[in-house]
Amino acid sequence: MLLRLLLFVLMLTPAGALSQSRAEVETQFRAWLETTVWPRARARAVSRATFDRAFASTRLDWSLPDLRPPGSDADVPTLQRQSEFGAPARYFRRGALDGATSVGRQMARRHAAALTRAERATGVPGRIILAIWGRESGYGRAAIPHDAFRTLGTLGFMGRRAAYFTDELIAALQIAQAGHAPSAAMKTSAAGALGQPQFMPSSFMKYAADGNGDGHADIWRSEADTIASIANYLARHGWVSGRDWGFEVTVPASVSCAREGPDRGRPIAEWEALGIRRVSGRPFPGHERAGEGYLLMPAGRHGPAFLVTPNFYVLKDYNMSDLYALFVGHVGDRIAFGSGDFDAPWGAVGRMTRSDIATIQRALERMGLDTGGIDGLPGFRTRRAIGRWQENTGRRATCFPTPSMAAALK
Incomplete structure (x- = not known):
């Protein structure tokens, strides 16, 4: 009877739910590194010594989001909650503005020479470089705790965008091979972004710059290289010298x-x-x-x-x-x-979830209005579509979603 019951349960259990042990997945990960990553790295002139240093003690990071182990159609469980839309005012909290400004002024004085060199070379104003640096890593003060090879290896092996992150892992190995920084210093965010400017490895390969003349672009430990790299990125993306933002x-x-x-x-x-x-x-x-x-x-x-x-x-x-x-x-x-706050205040728009905004987007799309996609975010196309709908229906055009709008369009 017990055997029959077990067979019955197995028949009703989705195949993807029968997960392997983590030890078995770790073994597959090591095999994947050898059979998939190493041949590609070797083809990009990465030495075996560099490869071995990068992965000497690397294990999968099971704490990362959106993981799907091999042979499973189910994600590794993570805490799920209804995603609330962040109203624009939240992005401009007093503490964030004042902190980024005050520390930015200190950094402007401390790194004046590097900022001047970068601005002369690229046309990108030093104040813009500083603001990005501050936003990305708190001027290098924010913790960037993840090992690049563990993070990118995990995401390449069992992340939702595995092919993309495998490419990024190969680029990270090329960076290590070039000696821009010791492997142990190559820290990333949980999404695999590198160092103080938060470049993905492929962006590093294209835009990282040597700001202090030592022959390397060390965006982890060198403020001059960080400054030069941010400026080079913006210049290469078309910054128009002499124009404001x-x-x-x-x-x-x-x-x-x-x-x-x-x-x-x-x-x-x-x-x-x-x-x-x-x-x-x-x-x-x-x-x-x-x-x-x-x-x-x-x-x-x-x-x-x-x-x-x-x-x-x-x-x-x-x-x-x-x-x-x-x-x-x-x-x-x-x-x-020394500019102050924006002249106009951010108005209250009510608490909304991204699903509420997606409901609005679906309704507007059904009317033939372009929202730029149904993603639960009120980008300019969604704002514009809302305005057109409001004008077409005799409402005052505000071009922004509200809870009552979501209810009216359901």
Whole structure:
């Protein structure tokens, strides 16, 4: 009877739920390193000595998210919770702004020579380099605790994006082979991003720079190399020397918030002709008026508005978030010019989950409005679609999701 019961349970149990022991998976991981990673590394001129140093005592990191062991269709269990949408105001907390600004000013004085060299070489202002450095690693003060080879090896072996992380692991081995830093110093985030600028290994290979002239790009221990690397990244992504990142503005009611977006650019002088003004009351700089500008309203009518330049979207290349790029530009201005808070406050928009926003996006897509995808994030296309729907239905256009909107569109 017991045997029959066991066979019955096994028949009802999904195959992926019968997981191997961790010891068995660790054995497969070591085999994978030898049969898959080592041949690829050797083909990229990585020596056996470098390979062995990197993985001498490496074991899988089971604490990382989104792991799926071989032969299983189930993820390693992690704590799950309903994901709440982070309203824009949260990104600009007082402590984060003041800390990034005050330490940034100290770093501006301490590393003035390296910042000047980087700005002369690339055209990227030192204040922007500092703001990114501060955001990514607290000017090198934030803990970056993960071993690069353990993290990337784990994600390459049993992460959801295994092929991508295997490529990144090979790049990390090339970095170690080149001697930019000892293997033990090559620390990453839980997502595999390296050092103080938080470059993925493939980005390191393309953009890391030697800022102190020692022949290496040590973005873990060298502030000069970190500064030079951030500047080189932005320059290689198209930073336009001489142009600012953007300006806080007032947008009159006659200008629809649905005009927002990088695909709706026009000369700043034309935006000015529509009634858009700098909140400072000063005119737009003459050399900026002829250049293209883009309306940015990250909280719709519930927060500050901006005219941004192509350089804003270069900042987004570093981290694909409007709020990230805005934080960097704003902190850079605070460091260099003593700028205060944005003139317009961030309005309260109510507590929402990403699933609420996804509900709104689905409804708008059914109406033929482009939201840029159903991801639970109110990017510019979603904000613009909301504005179009509001205008089409006789509502006041705010171009931002609210809890009541989610209920109305269900």
